[in-house]
Each structure stands twice: as structure tokens, then as C-alpha cells.
Amino acid sequence: xxxxxxxxxxxxxxxxxxxxxxxxxxxxxxxxxxxxxxxxxxxxxxxxxxxxxxxxxxxxxxxxxxxxxxxxxxxxxxxxxxxxxxxxxxxxxxxxxxxxxxxxxxxxxxxx
Amino acid sequence: xxxxxxxxxxxxxxxxxxxxxxxxxxxxxxxxxxxxxxxxxxxxxxxxxxxxxxxxxxxxxxxxxxxxxxxxxxxxxxxxxxxxxxxxxxxxxxxxxxxxxxxxxxxxxxxxxx
Numbered sequence: 001x002x003x004x005x006x007x008x009x010x011x012x013x014x015x016x017x018x019x020x021x022x023x024x025x026x027x028x029x030x031x032x033x034x035x036x037x038x039x040x041x042x043x044x045x046x047x048x049x050x051x052x053x054x055x056x057x058x059x060x061x062x063x064x065x066x067x068x069x070x071x072x073x074x075x076x077x078x079x080x081x082x083x084x085x086x087x088x089x090x091x092x093x094x095x096x097x098x099x100x101x102x103x104x105x106x107x108x109x110x111x112x
Numbered sequence: 113x114x115x116x117x118x119x120x121x122x123x124x125x126x127x128x129x130x131x132x133x134x135x136x137x138x139x140x141x142x143x144x145x146x147x148x149x150x151x152x153x154x155x156x157x158x159x160x161x162x163x164x165x166x167x168x169x170x171x172x173x174x175x176x177x178x179x180x181x182x183x184x185x186x187x188x189x190x191x192x193x194x195x196x197x198x199x200x201x202x203x204x205x206x207x208x209x210x211x212x213x214x215x216x217x218x219x220x221x222x223x224x225x226x
Binding site for chain 1: 154155156157202204206213214215217220
């Protein structure tokens with residue numbers, strides 16, 4: 001059974017610092033990995049999708065890496081802003097059975 | 113990105129009643145899923161909504177409690193039946209875009225059961 005873990009569970013940084021969010025998964029046979037952002041009481045917004053054959057994806061200030069063999073992904077957010085405050089979730093999609101497994105999320109607070 | 117709209121966005125219900133949540137997706141979506149997010153928790157998959165046939169439920173979720181319909185490719189409903197306070201959660205509809213497999217979510221339906 002796939003298990004996805006996100007560390008740390010919560011993170012507080014001053015504005016301008018770079019954010020590093022970690023995601024680990026136990027079964028390396030994944031189809032893709034996706035990072036989401038969730039604001040309180042809201043749905044999820046897709047940030048980055050990394051296919052299993054890719055090593056990283058970039059979008060603006062966001063960069064996500066994937067190391068399948070070690071079961072890890074890292075989301076980097078450069079020059080953080082107060083508007084980046086949210087919960088960040090990673091999820092892995094296993095082609096067989098079409099199951100998406102979520103991590104517990106990292107709650108980020110960027111202080112002005 | 114795919115467009116997914118969900119309603120109601122929130123509701124307060126009495127114990128023992130049922131509530132139906134509707135989800136409309138655009139034509140890019142191939143698969144549809146329903147998730148539950150209990151307070152302070154991550155997301156748990158309830159079921160995969162199959163067009164024109166019974167949904168595929170995950171362990172711990174049953175059709176009698178969470179009947180799901182998907183009469184066509186772009187519309188699905190989830191009913192939370194005979195509600196109790198333990199059903200208070202955010203229920204999220206999602207769609208998987210064919211090809212990349214990228215998953216998109218609606219805004220969620222926040223349900224409070226008194």
C-alpha cells in the first residue's frame with residue numbers, strides 16, 4: 001500500500017526566504033506526482049505535475065524535483081511572499097488501479 | 113487547466129437527512145473522483161465515478177451511505193445519506209485530464225451536520 005509523507009507538517013518563514021517542502025513515498029512505481037496548494041476551506045489548486053520519466057518541473061518561482069528511486073520529491077518556492085501562505089499537498093498517482101494517494105500536507109506561513 | 117464547478121459550496125444540515133452535491137466538469141476530463149477531507153486531515157478518496165455504471169468505492173465507503181451517479185461524461189453527483197455529525201467534512205469533486213493524468217479539483221462543498 002502506497003504511503004505518502006510530508007515533512008515538516010508546518011513551516012513558518014520570514015518573507016523573502018526560500019521554502020523547501022519535502023514529500024516521500026514508499027512505492028516507487030508511480031505514474032506521476034502532483035503538487036497542490038490549498039487555502040483554508042477551499043479546494044485544491046494544481047501547482048506542478050511531474051511525470052514519472054521527468055526529474056523536475058518549473059513554473060515561475062516554483063520548482064519541483066522527483067527522485068523515483070529514492071521515493072522523494074521536493075518543492076522549492078523561491079523568494080517567498082505572504083501570499084504563499086497555504087497548505088501544500090503532494091500526491092502520487094499509480095497507474096494500476098488509478099489511485100491517487102495524498103500526503104498529510106505542509107502548512108506554510110510566510111510572515112511579512 | 114480543466115474547469116470543475118461544484119455546488120453547494122457549503123451547507124448546514126440536520127442529523128438524519130441527506131444532501132446531494134453536484135459536480136460539473138469540462139470536456140477535457142476523462143475520469144471523475146470524489147474525495148472527503150475531514151477537519152484538519154488530508155484527502156481520502158471515496159470513490160471513482162463511472163459513467164453509466166456503479167461507482168467504484170474505496171475501502172470503508174459504501175454505496176448505501178454515499179450513492180454516486182455519473183449519467184454522462186461531464187456531470188456527477190454525490191449524496192451523503194442519513195447524515196451524522198461525523199460526516200461534517202469538505203467533499204471535493206475532482207477530474208483527471210486524459211493524457212497527462214493531471215488532477216483538478218472543484219472548490220469543495222463544506223458540510224456541517226448538527
